[in-house]
Amino acid sequence: MRAFHIDSPGASPALTDLPMPTPGPGEIRLKVGACGLNFADLLMMTGDYQDTPAAPFTLGMEVAGTVDAHGPGVTAPAIGTRVAVFGGQGGLAEYGCFPADRAVPLPANMSDIDAAAFQIAYGTSHLALDHKAQLQPGETLLVLGAAGGVGLTAVEIGKLMGARVIACARGADKLAVAEQAGADHLIDAKTDDIRAACKALGGVDVVYDPVGGDQFDAAFRATNPEGRILSIGFASGTVPQIKANHLLVKNLSVIGLYWGGYLKFRPSVVTDSLATLMGWYEAGRIKPHVSHVLPLDQAAEALEVLRSRKSTGKVVVTPN
Template sequence: MKAVQLNATDGPSSLALADVEAPAAEPGTVLIDVAYAGVTFPELLQSRGQYQMQPPLPYTMGSEVAGTVREVGEGVTDFAVGDRVLGVAGTGGYAEIMAVPAASVLPLPETVSLQAGAGMPMNLLTADFALHVRGNLEAGQSVLIHGAAGGLGSALVQVALAYGAEVVAVVSTEEKAETVTNLGAQHVVFADGFKTEVKEIFPHGVDLVADPVGGDRFTDSLRCLTTFGTLLVLGFTAGQIPEVKVNRLLLNNISVAGVGWGAALAGRPEMVAQQWESLWPHLSAGILNPSIHAVLPMQEAGKALEIIDSRSVRGKVLLDVNGDENDPAASAR
């Protein structure tokens, strides 16, 4: 089968299309005929050898896909050949066929196209884990979201809104402001001087800050929190890992919480299905609908990572592996 493999850690140019052996349907696994694969920021880091999970080279990249079930392994009873599904795994997504543990295979609502579905699993599940599990978000609370127009940021906006929150979206350009406004964010502020604008909207501060950016925004994000508020650390796309003076936490009764969805999942494989069940009503209703920035052919996976690296992304970047224009859900969208 065709697959995109990482052959070195020199960046996106290290990716190349290759002929590799197709995976087998081992017990407890599902083989998926991949239609579309999602492209994520951690994969950009992997291409440079900068990510905490770095398999031996060469390997097939890609952590999330949408497609149809090709074959099920022994012991798998929840899925059948032909089912429209999403799959999440550490590697193997940039390929015509992906093997996924059954616990990490998710059904796709009939109203959601395979293309849209490929933009959902990693970002929606991370956003749900951040806001619902780590942030204990309640309806009526306020959430400040950095990098709000990106793949993860836009998912955070949509999940927060679905759970009844009031969202302040932080963006860097007018185009990104338009993107998050279209997603439904009630307030949009620009990254430069965001603290002042947030304080004008919420003089007493916000309940949660979701930050996948890090860098020099961190201290001002803490200053945006209300009493008992929490800053959720989702990543460091700015490149700099900030440090916190813990006296700020003590004096202001605020918290900083790490959001490591993948690490939490490692010992709790059942968590994926539980989260998906929680999100299902919103998915079926079309409330959680990813904004697609670009769809590139699989052989241009390196270019897809370069687009993510440009910081210009508004929504999700996908690879078309074997997309089906006749996908029955596509016409319903």
């Protein structure tokens, strides 16, 4: 089978012919239908992600496909079942083996492409806004990076939860995508003063930040007393440094959220969240935005689309 594989520490990933994998105890094997790309995949390529596997490994954190074999001790999901799995690695391949207890059966109306674009982006935003920030109807939510993979889902879920949503993204085209997802107000990160624009709208109660850097600083200064700032990631490449005395004066909370971490210490939180999100999908209340679908032999180009910020929503790779 073919896989986009890193052979040794420090090596660049390449499309490689590998033996068909055999599922181990507690695992299922999937015939991969689609793999969603994430910023973390780029960090894994350089060894900078907090959960980078030891080489050799195949890139691709989240995958959708059809169960075609069971490992020892596994009886479910049944062979032939379509599922999505957050495996942390292994998705950029024609087949892969993943933990059976992470497999989420798919609704009949969900395509493999939608499923591969679903778990991390929607799961991150739902846990952040609901479980961590406890966003309330009528509050004002500022979403930075609002046209990106997680940012766009935060706009969508924020509106579903009854918030007034301010979307911040770079350029008119990306802002248009955020507006289609339900944003009430738009801020162009290339040309607008984020702090001034938010202040003119009455300030913000919750900040959703997958960007970091200068945008975090501007949003921090625009947050209302008792505001909550969700630190999701650092796509800018700069990790913010927070002055604790400023938190004290304004009674602010800065809250970290790493979705994958919950699978290790409190998986029921993820399970409950995904059940809610799948229900919303089946009811037509949410729909993944996928701007690029590329075949496996263009996996490097797909990752470059993500790196160069040419995408909106998600980038998905399919085996064919």
